[in-house]
Amino acid sequence: MRLFHPLLSGAHAPDRLFACLGAVLGIAFAAFVSARLPLQPGDLPLLVAPLGASAVLVFAVPASPLAQPWPVVGGNTISALVGVAVYRLIPDTGLAASVAVGAAILVMSALRCLHPPGGASALTAVIGSGAVHNAGYGFAFLPVALNSVSLVAIGLLFHRLSRHSYPHRPAPAPDAGLHLADIDAALEDMHESFDISRADLDALLSRAELHAARRKGR
Numbered sequence: 001m002r003l004f005h006p007l008l009s010g011a012h013a014p015d016r017l018f019a020c021l022g023a024v025l026g027i028a029f030a031a032f033v034s035a036r037l038p039l040q041p042g043d044l045p046l047l048v049a050p051l052g053a054s055a056v057l058v059f060a061v062p063a064s065p066l067a068q069p070w071p072v073v074g075g076n077t078i079s080a081l082v083g084v085a086v087y088r089l090i091p092d093t094g095l096a097a098s099v100a101v102g103a104a105i106l107v108m109s110a111l112r113c114l115h116p117p118g119g120a121s122a123l124t125a126v127i128g129s130g131a132v133h134n135a136g137y138g139f140a141f142l143p144v145a146l147n148s149v150s151l152v153a154i155g156l157l158f159h160r161l162s163r164h165s166y167p168h169r170p171a172p173a174p175d176a177g178l179h180l181a182d183i184d185a186a187l188e189d190m191h192e193s194f195d196i197s198r199a200d201l202d203a204l205l206s207r208a209e210l211h212a213a214r215r216k217g218r
Contacts, residue, residue, distance in 0.1 A: 075115025083125025
C-alpha cells in the first residue's frame, strides 16, 4: 500500500491544486461580502467554521451530490435553524447538541439537501458564543446563509473556468447493457450509501464495461 495514495477515484494533482485555489477564493469572497454588511453588534463571526468543510466539498469534489448548490445553502441554513430551535427547547447543552445534529440530518434528508457541514452548523448554533445565541434564528441567515451563498457563487464561476460541471450534470451513459434498474438492484443488495449519484454510477460502470469488452476483443 503506497503512502498518500489518492483517496478519490479520478483525482489528479493539477485538479487538487486547482481546488486549493478555489477554496482560497471562495472563503476570501465570503469574508469580503460579510465584512461589507452591517452585522448586528455582539461579535457575530464574519465566517462560520462549517464553511471550511463546505469549501472542501464544493472545490475538491464538485461532482458529489453533497456538494451541489442546494445542499450547501439549504443544508447549512436549515441545519442552523434546527440548531437554534433545539437550543431553545432543550436546556441541557450536551443533550441539545446531540439532538440538534441528529435532527439536522433528518431534516436535511427529508428536504434533499444533505450536506455534512450542516451537522456542524447545527452544533454551532447550540454550543456557539453568546453572540450566536443572542442572534437567535437570525444566525442562520447572517452569517450562515450569506457565507454559503457567497461560497456557491464563487464555485459556480470557478468551475465554469475550470470546465468542471457545477452544478453537476452526469455525462451520458453509453449503451453497454446496464440500466438504472440494475444499479438500483445492486445498491439494494449492498445496503450501503455511496457519495455518487445513480446517474454517475450508470455512466461510470457503462464506460468500464465498454473498456472491458474492448480489452477482451469483443
